[in-house]
Amino acid sequence: MRTRPTVWSLTLWLLAALLVLFVAGPLLRLLLHSSPASLGAALRDRELVASISLTVIAASAATALSLVLGVPLAYVLARAQFRGRRIIEGIVELPVVVPHPVAGIALLLFLGRQSPLGTTLARLGLEVVNHVPGIIAGMLFVSAPLVVSAAREAFRSVDPKLERVARTLGDSGWSAFRRVTLPLAGRGVLAGAVLGWARSVSEFGSIVILTYNPKVASILIYDRFTLFGLPAAIPAAAVLLILALGVFLLVQLLAPERSRAR
């Protein structure tokens, strides 16, 4: 038999529903506002398709870099005990709290032509600012913390004694990582990578400062909104939203069972 709702439980449900509505409402409104015809037209829009392709490619490159550099860092943070570990963890998570235009300006100063690193890279033929590498740098800066954080937690969830057993059974450190740790933590690492990729796709603040052109999807939408108004921006925004929702579903499918059960 159901118990009678109390004022407390009603208030709880009401407040919770308001926030869910606030988040889901605008997204639903955007999707419903776009007719299949306008979405079809958007997909035939060459500039939009090129922009989304660039976004997907740059986000994939940023995610690949996050994995190559972030997985070793995550593993070290999960396993090694050393002085300064907390400081390194803090540095890696810093981009989460830095406003993205601030991140863009910081990256501009660090990688721009005026900086020693930017000058060296330009001499080597790698132009960053106002080029695709600038987009990738902005995306990497904001998405790497998510990848490192997810991978670190995934590695922490694997008992180090499993690796020790593998070592006594003849595995080298790398072999134990490849045969035991990675298969067990892989799902969590992959979920972090997908989340990082999605974060890269949605990045605007730092990229707008580093590389306005060529335009990634978020900048193209902003550009159309400021130049041509809301109706011109809606189809492009809806396409990007559908892409983001697809990634979100993928993350939900890849998330470790335990986190989903909680």
Add this chain to the structure above:
Amino acid sequence: MIRLEGVTIRIGRFALQDISLEIPAGGYGLVIGPTGSGKTTLLEAIAGHTALRAGRILLREREVSRAAPEERGIGFVYQHYHLFPHLSVAENIGYGIRGTSEEGSAKRVQELAEQLRLTTLLERGVLGLSGGEQQRVALARALAPRPTILLLDEPFAAVDPATRRSLRRELRDLHEREGITTLQVTHDFEDAMRLGDVVAVLADGRIVQSGSPESVFRFPSSVFVAEFIGTGTVLRGTVERSSEPDPATGRFAGVFRAASLELEVVAEREGNAYAVLRPADLLLSRGTAPGPAPRNRFTAVVTRLERESAVAHVYLDVRGTTLLATVMSSTAEELGLAPGQPIGVAIKATAIHLI
């Protein structure tokens, strides 16, 4: 052969200090100690997972103090088994088999599965296995690469008593059959009595006594060892000499006084001492105790009786001092032991161990 020479390890505030121990080739050694005494750390150091601060580790006469774990040729079974959850039972067992064909590997897995009664489980995942099954899989996995040294970390701690008994038997059979030098850590002295050739008692990061299980049990070197391994009742008192010392041994007949109890003993020194009275050395009788003199004889009152399948533990009160005696269950029946009942107690002076 496993030989530790002055091994010292520091992890945070905890330290294992100056550990020296030798298990001969094919021998079965046990390190026994309470939780937190450093038993697992010691095994991990032998396996190469923990760096030494000082000392040397020799396996099969070869120094391995700085060798990587995979170069040491050992099998390791952790207390909680640590089976690879993403692999089947067969894959777990075959994990460490190298340098052989797929057929050879499968044959070795099958051979171990038969020895350890795992053949019906080979294709199963490891997550649904019982504690005893997991233990046997972990053991098979450690043995599969044919190590010459086996390290066991509290292998019976997480299984029920019946499984523990059967695993103990299987382990002893396996050890005898394969001739693997084995070092097991445990907090249960019964493991040492049933399995070990050599036992070392570890306390606060140091070995406080080592030797054959029988000698450690009969002649504990400290109150800690006596109480931890459960040798028997430990009484605090003083020894007074009552005869001249034997010129050959320096030992003399004396009297040990502890609160209300006065016992004839054979001692090596006078003054403060602890007397250890082993439960099996206390003879209980109705009326006059049987057997030859000299004996300490006194009357006690039974305060509690704990029966196990073959033996009964009898708690006795002797004018305010509690003693523990162990008798066969049949003897307890014959004597009609029951709480509140007075009973005659006798113990040989030579059976009382003084610390």
